[in-house]
Amino acid sequence: MSGFFGFDTSLPGRGAAGQGQGRNQQQNTSGFPASAADDAFALGGAGEEEDLAVYTWGEGMGGGLMEGGDEMNDETFGDDLGAVSNNFQFSAQTAAQPSKGYGHGQTTGKIASTQSRYKPKAAYDPFAFSEDDFYSSRPSKKTTTTKAPARPKPNTAHSGSVETSWNNKPAVSSPAWGTAPSSMTKPTPPPSASFPSQSQAPPAPGHIKSLEEIEAEMAQMAIPSTSSAPPTQQKVFSLEEIEKQMMEQNVEPARQATPQQPLPPREATPTQVPGLAASGYSSQQALLDSMFPELGKAAQPLPQGGSGQGTPSFAPDQAGPPQPPRPSPEELARMEELHKRITAKIESMAKYNNLMGSSDKDFITRIQLSQLATADPYTSDFYAQVFSALKRSRMMAEGQGENPTVVQLSAGLGLGVGGPVGNRFGKMGQNTMTKLSTQVKKLVENRAQHQKVANTAALQGALGRVTRGNAAAPRPVLAIPTSNKPENRPASHLNEQTGIHRAALTKKQIMFALEELYDAILELEQMRRDAPPPTAMEEIEVWHSRCQSKVDNIWRRLMVMEPLDISNPHPFISLINPVKGQKLFPRLLRHLPQNQTITLLSLLIATYTQLDVVARAPPPPVADSSLLTRADRLDRAKREVETDNFLQFVIPGVDMIINRCGLGLVAGVLAISAQRSEVWRVASTRPGVALYTALLSKAQSVIRAPVPDPMNPQQNQQVDPAELDQWSKTFTYFLHVLLPHLPDLFPSSLAQKAAFGPGAYLLGGDNPLAEREGLEMEKREAEVWGFVAVLAVNAQEEDQTALVGALREKILHTVQAARHPSTSKERAEMKLRNVNMFLNGLGLDASMIE
Amino acid sequence: MDDAANSGISEPLDLVKLSLGERVFIKLRGDRTVTGVLHAYDAHMNVVLSQVEETIHLVDVTEDGNPLPPRVERRNVEMLFVRGDGVILISPTQQ
Numbered sequence: 034m035s036g037f038f039g040f041d042t043s044l045p046g047r048g049a050a051g052q053g054q055g056r057n058q059q060q061n062t063s064g065f066p067a068s069a070a071d072d073a074f075a076l077g078g079a080g081e082e083e084d085l086a087v088y089t090w091g092e093g094m095g096g097g098l099m100e101g102g103d104e105m106n107d108e109t110f111g112d113d114l115g116a117v118s119n120n121f122q123f124s125a126q127t128a129a130q131p132s133k134g135y136g137h138g139q140t141t142g143k144i145a146s147t148q149s150r151y152k153p154k155a156a157y158d159p160f161a162f163s164e165d166d167f168y169s170s171r172p173s174k175k176t177t178t179t180k181a182p183a184r185p186k187p188n189t190a191h192s193g194s195v196e197t198s199w200n201n202k203p204a205v206s207s208p209a210w211g212t213a214p215s216s217m218t219k220p221t222p223p224p225s226a227s228f229p230s231q232s233q234a235p236p237a238p239g240h241i242k243s244l245e246e247i248e249a250e251m252a253q254m255a256i257p258s259t260s261s262a263p264p265t266q267q268k269v270f271s272l273e274e275i276e277k278q279m280m281e282q283n284v285e286p287a288r289q290a291t292p293q294q295p296l297p298p299r300e301a302t303p304t305q306v307p308g309l310a311a312s313g314y315s316s317q318q319a320l321l322d323s324m325f326p327e328l329g330k331a332a333q334p335l336p337q338g339g340s341g342q343g344t345p346s347f348a349p350d351q352a353g354p355p356q357p358p359r360p361s362p363e364e365l366a367r368m369e370e371l372h373k374r375i376t377a378k379i380e381s382m383a384k385y386n387n388l389m390g391s392s393d394k395d396f397i398t399r400i401q402l403s404q405l406a407t408a409d410p411y412t413s414d415f416y417a418q419v420f421s422a423l424k425r426s427r428m429m430a431e432g433q434g435e436n437p438t439v440v441q442l443s444a445g446l447g448l449g450v451g452g453p454v455g456n457r458f459g460k461m462g463q464n465t466m467t468k469l470s471t472q473v474k475k476l477v478e479n480r481a482q483h484q485k486v487a488n489t490a491a492l493q494g495a496l497g498r499v500t501r502g503n504a505a506a507p508r509p510v511l512a513i514p515t516s517n518k519p520e521n522r523p524a525s526h527l528n529e530q531t532g533i534h535r536a537a538l539t540k541k542q543i544m545f546a547l548e549e550l551y552d553a554i555l556e557l558e559q560m561r562r563d564a565p566p567p568t569a570m571e572e573i574e575v576w577h578s579r580c581q582s583k584v585d586n587i588w589r590r591l592m593v594m595e596p597l598d599i600s601n602p603h604p605f606i607s608l609i610n611p612v613k614g615q616k617l618f619p620r621l622l623r624h625l626p627q628n629q630t631i632t633l634l635s636l637l638i639a640t641y642t643q644l645d646v647v648a649r650a651p652p653p654p655v656a657d658s659s660l661l662t663r664a665d666r667l668d669r670a671k672r673e674v675e676t677d678n679f680l681q682f683v684i685p686g687v688d689m690i691i692n693r694c695g696l697g698l699v700a701g702v703l704a705i706s707a708q709r710s711e712v713w714r715v716a717s718t719r720p721g722v723a724l725y726t727a728l729l730s731k732a733q734s735v736i737r738a739p740v741p742d743p744m745n746p747q748q749n750q751q752v753d754p755a756e757l758d759q760w761s762k763t764f765t766y767f768l769h770v771l772l773p774h775l776p777d778l779f780p781s782s783l784a785q786k787a788a789f790g791p792g793a794y795l796l797g798g799d800n801p802l803a804e805r806e807g808l809e810m811e812k813r814e815a816e817v818w819g820f821v822a823v824l825a826v827n828a829q830e831e832d833q834t835a836l837v838g839a840l841r842e843k844i845l846h847t848v849q850a851a852r853h854p855s856t857s858k859e860r861a862e863m864k865l866r867n868v869n870m871f872l873n874g875l876g877l878d879a880s881m882i883e
Numbered sequence: 884m885d886d887a888a889n890s891g892i893s894e895p896l897d898l899v900k901l902s903l904g905e906r907v908f909i910k911l912r913g914d915r916t917v918t919g920v921l922h923a924y925d926a927h928m929n930v931v932l933s934q935v936e937e938t939i940h941l942v943d944v945t946e947d948g949n950p951l952p953p954r955v956e957r958r959n960v961e962m963l964f965v966r967g968d969g970v971i972l973i974s975p976t977q978q
Contacts, residue, residue, distance in 0.1 A: 540975075541901065
């Protein structure tokens with residue numbers, strides 16, 4: 034095979050076909066015509082040389098390659114063919130071999146990137162995984178399609194090739210991509226006298242002009258064209274063309290208003306190089322489709338407009354019954370102006386057309402696809418997946434079908450295609466996806482094979498050297514994870530110190546453990562989503578056991594089973610101190626079995642005082658926050674945020690666990706709490722109040738069991754008297770510990786206590802700025818009033834009296850404050866509601882107080 | 884014990900992972916710093932932060948070229964995407 038610069042003169046086909054070779058090189062300084070002619074010659078001899086696979090594409094390029102030779106475009110497009118044509122007899126050549134236009138399309142590019150530029154694009158290995166491989170691995174083989182029928186009717190010329198499925202199938206649906214619809218192929222020359230070519234090359238009667246021909250004629254108005262100029266526009270859509278298409282959509286009205294304008298070149302039928310691997314093209318198509326999903330559809334009505342009857346009807350795309358008003362002359366002029374500008378722009382960009390051959394594009398597509406393929410498509414595309422799941426559930430309601438959101442490429446690889454648009458791959462849909470996935474699959478297999486050969490490749494570049502790869506270890510295009518990260522340690526390795534006491538976890542350890550937990554939880558959640566179909570029994574078993582082992586793993590990592598006093602704070606408490614850990618809590622509970630959640634609850638309650646939000650509860654508010662230093666303010670704000678988070682994330686979970694408990698358990702954990710902590714101290718924090726309120730109200734609801742739940746017969750059982758007895762004992766103890774401190778639980782009391790100096794006077798003052806803080810305070814108070822209310826409900830008669838006695842001051846004070854004229858109406862209502870919460874539990878009401 | 888924690892850390896960015904969901908301090912080019920809650924990061928150190936306070940250190944120059952004493956400007960942003968090419972360092976905020 035000839036080298037890139039092709040100084041191989043001993044080629045057999047050369048002498049026969051290329052009599053004009055030498056002259057070519059002399060007369061054409063531009064590479065274009067030379068290579069085009071070469072092409073013609075080479076192809077002329079193609080028949081004999083098929084097996085030898087000799088190409089002489091590069092022959093003319095040695096001296097003729099010009100980087101910026103735009104000024105030769107005229108020549109390229111045959112503008113002054115008259116001057117040169119004597120020797121070439123293009124007409125004869127092209128007439129005889131019109132189908133070599135395919136070849137032309139490829140050689141029009143001026144910049145030679147690699148050797149392959151000048152080879153038939155079918156010669157590459159479509160599944161190479163390195164660039165070198167890609168271009169060199171397969172022996173070139175001439176495609177027989179070069180001997181296509183002589184008549185330039187691309188539609189039929191293609192019909193046997195694989196692309197037809199792309200080109201012809203969507204003939205109605207997306208003509209912009211495929212073959213021109215029939216309306217376009219009809220010879221409807223725009224009624225204009227400015228096309229001399231029209232009269233010069235009258236088509237044979239009955240001969241249906243191909244789009245390329247029309248195209249060429251219009252594009253080269255001044256050419257005394259013979260049969261057809263080199264149809265340079267035949268090629269796969271390039272990026273520029275797509276851009277053009279997009280732009281044209283924007284100016285479509287303008288174009289329709291001025292049908293005299295030559296059709297822009299983008300209307301060219303995207304004729305395929307017949308030898309091109311269909312899959313390559315299709316994947317590209319799929320990518321384009323996914324990038325511009327609206328293109329295919331929007332371009333659809335375009336041809337009708339383009340082949341309009343020559344009347345500036347300015348019809349809209351959907352030429353609906355109501356005729357829109359004709360545009361004013363200024364409007365027309367403006368549009369024409371706009372259109373001219375855009376045409377000029379497109380033309381200026383057109384010189385970059387076809388810099389990339391279709392194989393280049395394929396190669397890039399494949400690289401891009403391989404980047405997208407991941408071992409875990411669902412999680413890498415997580416948010417889009419969740420979003421599309423939501424979207425689909427909505428669409429389901431509207432009766433639309435389901436599309437897969439993950440395309441499995443092979444065992445360990447897939448592409449996430451979930452997205453906001455339900456059908457991201459457009460009309461191509463499934464078909465495209467299957468083609469695409471086979472391609473990537475092969476790529477992956479190829480890669481895996483090579484990895485076996487040279488698995489040092491993975492380490493290449495690890496030390497920072499930039500390598501291009503070599504034959505033994507080609508640069509990987511696709512990095513397949515060779516091994517999963519091992520479970521790097523037994524779960525309690527963090528705590529492998531033996532001995533009862535040890536230091537608390539460091540911040541870094543906590544964070545590390547949390548990240549591991551998050552990873553584990555994510556994996557588990559993913560596993561749950563991947564449940565096998567309910568019919569496959571064995572699979573379900575396997576799946577169950579895998580989930581179970583994952584849960585066990587998580588449970589061990591939570592370190593709940595560590596001895597209670599192992600450290601202060603307990604490792605588990607350390608884990609749920611940061612906001613991150615708190616957010617993890619509800620997600621954990623969903624997966625843990627009930628007995629474990631109860632263990633968790635007991636541990637949490639036993640070590641409640643070690644919680645940051647309890648041990649370092651935000652101090653009572655001050656009347657005027659301007660008295661605080663900045664650091665102080667920040668610290669307070671931080672603690673408040675932590676408390677809020679705890680209440681938001683952990684307490685609901687705790688509530689849930691408590692609600693599943695029986696009375697005995699509730700009594701048990703309350704006893705633990707009363708023994709292990711100073712109850713009043715815990716109760717003076719918001720998390721503490723929330724916890725106790727939940728416990729007490731659950732107990733009360735069990736004891737009363739007012740409505741037997743028919744759905745849940747077990748719960749109908751009468752409360753075990755022993756449990757009841759245990760509960761009342763525990764509660765009495767609890768209440769008596771709490772009673773002396775009861776007034777101090779209220780944030781307002783705490784604030785009053787804490788206040789000193791000017792703050793004491795400001796508290797409760799009628800400062801309007803303090804109103805908002807005051808309302809906030811009432812909300813906090815409400816929590817405590819709710820707590821004392823459940824205390825009251827649970828308490829025996831004599832205890833209730835004691836309770837009222839302990840709170841008498843507070844009640845009176847609150848009611849008086851509510852009736853005070855300086856108290857705003859809103860706040861007064863809240864105060865009364867708070868007090869009534871408690872009093873109503875005792876059968877009293879604030880209105881009874883004088 | 885730290886070995887156990889370190890075993891799961893194989894590259895520098897794994898340390899940044901530990902700060903996910905936490906408040907971090909980020910020093911940026913152009914005499915800027917930001918603190919905020921770290922939500923996401925990538926290999927380019929592109930970062931998404933919430934509750935951000937951005938601090939810009941400015942030195943104004945008088946007309947005759949003499950620098951005025953440096954001043955500091957602050958602004959708060961609820962949610963911020965920081966492009967990675969400006970990031971100099973990321974650290975957890977000291978507490």
